[in-house]
Amino acid sequence: MTVQWNDLIARDARALTASEIRDLLKVADRPEITSFAGGVPDPALFPLDTFKTIYHDLTSDEAAGRRSLQYSISEGLPALRHWIVDDLAASGAVRSIDNILITCGAQQGLDLLARLLLEPGREIVVEKPSYLGAMQAFSMRRPTYVGINMDDDGPVLAELDAAFAGGARVAYLAPDFQNPTGRSYTLERRLAVLEIARKYGAVILEDAAYSKLSYEGDVVPSLLALDEVDGDPDAGTVIQLGSFSKTLVPALRIGWVCAPRTVIERLVLMTQASDLHVSTVNQEVACRAARDLFPGHLETLRDAYRHKRDTMLAALDEFMPEYVSYTRPEGGMFIWLTLPENIDSRQLLAQALEDAKVAFVPGQAFFCDQSGRNTARLSFATEKPERIRNGIERLALLIKRVHNQ
Incomplete structure (x- = not known):
């Protein structure tokens, strides 16, 4: 048969x-x-010479080279998570490495969060328009989408409030240079979005993939940086997704999720059940590249x-x-x-x-x-x-x- x-x-x-x-x-x-x-980024801008040096130095150091070819912990290399924590702190978001999970690009982070937070029929708020890759990750959980319109300052607040009032408790938002429109939220709109989310006890998934590619104007704090509750990094409403794909190279497939420890602990278990951890050598290379290359x-x-x-x-x-x-x-x-x-x-x-x-x-x-x-x-x-x-x-x-x- x-x-x-x-x-x-x-x-x-x-x-x-x-x-x-x-x-x-x-x-x-x-x-x-x-x-x-x-x-996708311009390949002509990939720092090829730096990567040649990093790979040579890593494989020339026998102890470091062998460590980079071994299994690692599911949370991600501590050195890389420390770099991310320091970078977040420089932009006003104070977190610890316990709030960081390294993922295979931001896309795996979206997939993990979809499996953690969504189920058939559960509502998720998305911008109109929104990032197609995120909706692909969400759609496998068969949620109900609640689309909200955007203006030049960010999401229409009345629509966001109505969506949460109607029962939605998860929103996927991209406040910085959004894919596909390029729009960004003003500071006032970010603060208002957070206020509405806290009013209903809702979770915001903040996509920060393009946040460092700012070409003019004032740098506006991320939702994560603005999401401070009595100085407790585990009491906020924002989960942020970050990535090196647009700032280093996409082929490393290094992204991360920054979230309260309760969320990270669950995501670590899910990671262990799916791919154990992100490539150790790629994490090591990304960490060295970020330290050597940024901010130049x-x-x-x-x-x-x-x-x-x-x-x-x-x-x-x-x-x-x-x-x-x-x-x-x-x-x-x-x-x-x-x-x-x-x-x-x-x-x-x-x-x-x-x-x-x-x-x-x-x-x-x-x-x-x-x-x-x-x-x-x-x-x-x-x-x-x-x-x-x-x-x-x-x-x-x-x-x-x-x-x-």
């Missing part, structure tokens, strides 16, 4: 769908395509990405028709387009790939309710400035033509 795989696959696993972005990247990788699609490498990244952002914004200002609006992010990797209502960005993408030789991500994929059909995400991170300008010009000409049809 033939195995009936569809009958055997669990309902949670059947809830997963393919990533629209991952599928698009296969097409956008063609050399003739100017790609604004992938939310961050300034290199900021200068490079600032120039690319400015190039894209200048091209949008010059070539886009007045009926197309877009965000003006102060950091991160993304600009968000809002097109006229008569343009479906998924249909536009097919024409852009064929006619304009430009790739972007249709915005509908980032909405929990599949709205946003006339929106699109552009990333300025990987293309060279001259290709950014030329690609925006071609895309603008296409939009004008489609709008007038």
Whole structure:
């Protein structure tokens, strides 16, 4: 008898769908395509020479090299967690290494937290739009999404309050240079969000993946830093997810969760049941790289990405028709387009790939309710400035033509 795989696959696993972005990247990788699609760092900025030295020094030290190739503790290397704690403290978030779990990228942190906090039908608040990868992690638990709209200052507070009043107790928010819009919350909006969450005893999952990629303006404290309750690091409402993927290199797959100890203890047990721990050698390399490179490498990244952002914004200002609006992010990797209502960005993408030789991500994929059909995400991170300008010009000409049809 033939195995009936569809009958055997669990309902949670059947809830997963393919990533629209991952599928698009296969097409956008063609050399003739100017790609604004992938939310990935520019490989030309990877500090290759530093990594060559670190790997050489690590493998040349027999004792350290052998330790780095051995099993390790599930919480993560103490030295790396100490570095993260010191870095958090420098930005105003005082925690201990007992509040830190090292994960395989921030994505594993999202998966672990989804399994810890969500179950079928339980409500989770997400921004409209929100990070697609987070919703993929959450969807395997089959929650009920409560989408809240955003304005230029952050989430609409009345909608957030109504969501918590209606029974939701978990919210996933990205206050800094959000993927996909590039928007950031003001300080006043962050404080108001925390006040509402405390009012209802709700948990905020703060995605801080892009927080260090700030190109202008004042640095605003994270929700984690603002979440101080009588100086007790275990009494707050915020769980923060961090990552080295955008500031060092993604291939190390080093992220972390910062949370109250009660949460970390549960996540450690889940980690032990799934992959035991994150790669020891990758943790060691990440720790050495962070100590050697920061803050100088961050300034290199900021200068490079600032120039690319400015190039894209200048091209949008010059070539886009007045009926197309877009965000003006102060950091991160993304600009968000809002097109006229008569343009479906998924249909536009097919024409852009064929006619304009430009790739972007249709915005509908980032909405929990599949709205946003006339929106699109552009990333300025990987293309060279001259290709950014030329690609925006071609895309603008296409939009004008489609709008007038």
